[in-house]
Amino acid sequence: MxxxxxxSAWFEGVPEEGRDMLIKSARLKHYENKKYxxxxxxxxxxxYAVVSxxxxxKISSIAGQEFSITExxxxxxxxxxxxxxxxxxxxxAQVLENSSIIEIPKRVVQTVAxxxxxxxxxxxxxxxxxxxxxxxxxxxxxxYPLAAxxxxxxxxxxxxYGDENEAGILINKKMSQxxxxxxxxxxxxxxxxxxxxxxxxxxxEIQGQQYFIKNIPALKEKTQMNNEE
Numbered sequence: 120m121x122x123x124x125x126x127s128a129w130f131e132g133v134p135e136e137g138r139d140m141l142i143k144s145a146r147l148k149h150y151e152n153k154k155y156x157x158x159x160x161x162x163x164x165x166x167y168a169v170v171s172x173x174x175x176x177k178i179s180s181i182a183g184q185e186f187s188i189t190e191x192x193x194x195x196x197x198x199x200x201x202x203x204x205x206x207x208x209x210x211x212a213q214v215l216e217n218s219s220i221i222e223i224p225k226r227v228v229q230t231v232a233x234x235x236x237x238x239x240x241x242x243x244x245x246x247x248x249x250x251x252x253x254x255x256x257x258x259x260x261x262x263y264p265l266a267a268x269x270x271x272x273x274x275x276x277x278x279x280y281g282d283e284n285e286a287g288i289l290i291n292k293k294m295s296q297x298x299x300x301x302x303x304x305x306x307x308x309x310x311x312x313x314x315x316x317x318x319x320x321x322x323x324e325i326q327g328q329q330y331f332i333k334n335i336p337a338l339k340e341k342t343q344m345n346n347e348e
Contacts, residue, residue, distance in 0.1 A: 120147055120221055123168050128245060129196055132237040144227040149219050156198075156212040156220070163201040165222040169193055172218020173292070177211045177301075187302045188256065190215070192279065199242055201225045202232070260304055263342075266313055268303040270341035273323070277332055286333065293328040317341070 124130060124141050147170065150156070157163040159179045167174070174191045188210075191197050197212070202225055214220075232238035259268055273290070281288040296314070300307045317323050322338050324331040332338055 120145055120170070123170065123194060123221060124223075126194075127168070127196055129199075129241050130238060131241055133231065133235045137231045137235045140227060140231050141223055145221050145223045147219060148222055149217070150214040152214060152216050152218075154214045156214065158211050159209070160206050162204070162206040163198055164225055166196065166198040166201060166225060166228055167212075167223075168196045168221040170219040170221060172220070173215040174218065174220070175213050175215050177213065178209050179211050185301060186260075186304060187298070188253070190279075199246065202229055202242075265303060265305045265309060267342045269299065269305065269310060269313055270338050272299065272302050273330060273332070274335075274338060274342065276330075277335075281332075286331075288332045288335065289326075290330045290332070294330070295328055 121142050124145060125138055130138055130141065150172075156165075156167065156174065169191050171193055174197065176188045176191070176197065178186045178188060200210070204225075228238070259271055263271075276290045276292060276294070277288045280290050280292040282291050283289075296310045297307050299305075299314075300310045303310070314323070314325060317338070318325055320337070322332070322334045322341075324333060
């Protein structure tokens with residue numbers, strides 16, 4: 120836990136005294152699969168870091184519609200919005216698989232940041248990068264066909280969770296076709312049809328709820344705009 124705090128880009132440049140305050144207030148919590156850290160319109164009292172497992176960030180509407188934005192895995196930090204003391208108007212954070220997560224009270228982070236303002240600078244740079252990635256994601260969702268969106272998501276998972284060998288890349292994470300539909304704003308039926316087509320073409324192999332990518336260049340081609348629905 121100490122290492123994760125000391126090595127965080129959020130707290131880079133903070134003297135040992137400040138980091139010790141964060142370490143002393145941090146708690147390691149264990150969450151079961153599908154539990155929520157915070158729900159729609161709730162105010163969170165913590166910032167978080169993933170030690171093991173996964174956390175999915177989703178946009179949700181009051182009507183119950185959901186769109187999964189991204190996932191955080193080991194050594195990643197999130198929940199910085201809580202430092203503004205505003206409720207999460209659209210975002211929800213849900214644990215995937217049994218996960219261990221560090222929680223630091225936002226009041227402690229705010230106190231340390233007020234004493235060492237470099238934290239705010241670090242968070243500004245961090246948030247700017249995250250906003251850029253969000254813009255790229257939204258552009259893809261708005262303007263690219265489903266096949267391109269699905270290929271992009273699978274490649275993202277391959278980059279973050281892939282185990283590579285001479286035959287290809289195994290995504291070492293279970294994903295249902297319904298989850299892939301939520302991540303791409305498509306239907307489960309169309310996701311299933313597309314994956315079956317790629318399997319017949321030798322691009323990937325479906326292994327239960329895991330995916331083995333056999334032809335990375337071909338999958339990258341599917342991310343292009345000219346893919347047919």
